Amino acid sequence: MKKQILVVDDDVSILKLLNFILSKEYTVVMKTSGIDAFSWLEEGNYPQLIISDLQMPYFDGTSFIRNLKISGFYRDTPVIVLSGADDIKEQVEKMPFAVEGFINKPFNPAGLKTIINSVFQTIETDDLY
DSSP states (O other), X not given: OOOEEEEEOSOHHHHHHHHHHHTTTSEEEEESSHHHHHXXXXXXXXXXXXXXXXXXXXXXXXXXXXXXXXXXXXXXXXXXXXXXXXXXXXXXXXXXXXXXXXXXXXXXXXXXXXXXXXXHHHHHHHHTO
Protein backbone atom coordinates (compact mmCIF):
# COMPACT_ATOMS: atom_id res chain seq x y z
CA MET A 1 0.00 0.00 0.00
CA LYS A 2 1.32 3.43 -0.95
CA LYS A 3 2.06 6.01 1.71
CA GLN A 4 -0.28 8.99 1.59
CA ILE A 5 0.97 12.58 1.29
CA LEU A 6 -1.28 15.60 1.80
CA VAL A 7 -0.14 18.60 -0.26
CA VAL A 8 -1.53 22.02 0.66
CA ASP A 9 -0.88 24.92 -1.71
CA ASP A 10 -3.09 27.62 -3.20
CA ASP A 11 -1.18 27.43 -6.50
CA VAL A 12 -2.91 24.76 -8.60
CA SER A 13 0.08 24.45 -10.95
CA ILE A 14 2.29 23.51 -7.97
CA LEU A 15 -0.28 20.94 -6.86
CA LYS A 16 -0.38 19.41 -10.33
CA LEU A 17 3.41 19.36 -10.54
CA LEU A 18 3.75 17.69 -7.14
CA ASN A 19 1.07 15.18 -8.06
CA PHE A 20 2.95 14.37 -11.28
CA ILE A 21 6.28 14.01 -9.44
CA LEU A 22 5.01 12.00 -6.48
CA SER A 23 2.00 9.98 -7.61
CA LYS A 24 4.00 7.02 -8.93
CA GLU A 25 5.37 6.31 -5.44
CA TYR A 26 2.71 7.82 -3.17
CA THR A 27 -0.99 8.49 -2.92
CA VAL A 28 -1.19 12.28 -3.24
CA VAL A 29 -4.12 14.25 -1.81
CA MET A 30 -4.22 17.88 -2.95
CA LYS A 31 -5.90 20.76 -1.11
CA THR A 32 -5.82 24.43 -2.07
CA SER A 33 -6.09 25.87 1.44
CA GLY A 34 -5.41 25.12 5.06
CA ILE A 35 -9.15 25.20 5.69
CA ASP A 36 -9.81 22.52 3.05
CA ALA A 37 -6.91 20.46 4.37
CA PHE A 38 -8.21 20.58 7.94
CA SER A 39 -11.70 19.65 6.79
CA TRP A 40 -10.25 16.63 5.01
CA LEU A 41 -8.24 15.65 8.10
CA GLU A 42 -11.29 16.01 10.35
CA GLU A 43 -13.11 13.48 8.16
CA GLY A 44 -10.78 10.88 9.68
CA ASN A 45 -7.99 10.92 7.12
CA TYR A 46 -4.44 10.46 8.34
CA PRO A 47 -1.61 11.08 5.87
CA GLN A 48 1.90 9.86 6.60
CA LEU A 49 3.33 13.25 5.50
CA ILE A 50 2.09 16.78 4.87
CA ILE A 51 3.72 19.21 2.45
CA SER A 52 2.45 22.74 2.96
CA ASP A 53 3.05 26.13 1.44
CA LEU A 54 3.41 28.99 3.93
CA GLN A 55 1.88 31.79 1.91
CA MET A 56 -1.80 31.07 1.38
CA PRO A 57 -4.85 33.31 1.77
CA TYR A 58 -7.21 33.14 4.78
CA PHE A 59 -5.57 30.32 6.76
CA ASP A 60 -1.88 30.48 5.91
CA GLY A 61 0.59 27.64 6.15
CA THR A 62 2.02 28.77 9.48
CA SER A 63 -1.46 28.79 11.06
CA PHE A 64 -2.29 25.45 9.47
CA ILE A 65 0.91 23.82 10.75
CA ARG A 66 0.53 25.42 14.20
CA ASN A 67 -2.96 23.93 14.49
CA LEU A 68 -1.64 20.54 13.40
CA LYS A 69 1.14 20.61 15.97
CA ILE A 70 -1.14 21.59 18.88
CA SER A 71 -3.74 18.99 17.99
CA GLY A 72 -3.58 15.72 19.83
CA PHE A 73 -4.13 13.61 16.75
CA TYR A 74 -1.86 15.19 14.14
CA ARG A 75 1.01 16.65 16.17
CA ASP A 76 3.34 13.80 15.22
CA THR A 77 2.54 13.93 11.51
CA PRO A 78 5.72 15.03 9.72
CA VAL A 79 5.54 18.31 7.82
CA ILE A 80 7.69 19.66 5.01
CA VAL A 81 7.33 23.36 4.24
CA LEU A 82 7.42 24.31 0.57
CA SER A 83 7.53 28.04 -0.06
CA GLY A 84 8.57 30.72 -2.47
CA ALA A 85 9.41 33.12 0.37
CA ASP A 86 12.94 34.50 0.18
CA ASP A 87 13.40 34.07 3.93
CA ILE A 88 11.92 30.56 4.27
CA LYS A 89 14.79 29.33 6.45
CA GLU A 90 14.35 32.25 8.87
CA GLN A 91 10.56 31.78 8.91
CA VAL A 92 10.93 28.08 9.71
CA GLU A 93 13.50 28.78 12.43
CA LYS A 94 11.13 31.32 14.07
CA MET A 95 8.22 28.88 14.22
CA PRO A 96 7.35 27.81 17.78
CA PHE A 97 7.16 24.20 16.56
CA ALA A 98 9.40 21.90 14.58
CA VAL A 99 8.95 20.81 10.99
CA GLU A 100 10.83 17.97 9.38
CA GLY A 101 12.12 19.91 6.39
CA PHE A 102 11.73 22.84 4.07
CA ILE A 103 12.38 23.50 0.42
CA ASN A 104 12.29 26.65 -1.69
CA LYS A 105 10.16 27.18 -4.79
CA PRO A 106 11.13 26.70 -7.52
CA PHE A 107 12.37 23.35 -6.36
CA ASN A 108 14.38 20.48 -7.73
CA PRO A 109 12.13 17.37 -7.83
CA ALA A 110 15.07 15.12 -6.92
CA GLY A 111 15.83 17.31 -3.90
CA LEU A 112 12.22 17.13 -2.75
CA LYS A 113 12.19 13.35 -3.13
CA THR A 114 15.41 13.14 -1.10
CA ILE A 115 13.82 15.10 1.75
CA ILE A 116 10.66 12.97 1.62
CA ASN A 117 12.69 9.74 1.64
CA SER A 118 14.73 11.01 4.57
CA VAL A 119 11.58 11.82 6.56
CA PHE A 120 10.11 8.38 5.87
CA GLN A 121 13.39 6.65 6.77
CA THR A 122 13.46 8.55 10.07
CA ILE A 123 9.87 7.54 10.82
CA GLU A 124 10.57 3.87 10.04
CA THR A 125 13.72 3.92 12.18
CA ASP A 126 11.80 5.50 15.08
CA ASP A 127 9.10 2.83 14.76
CA LEU A 128 11.71 0.13 15.35
CA TYR A 129 12.38 1.42 18.87
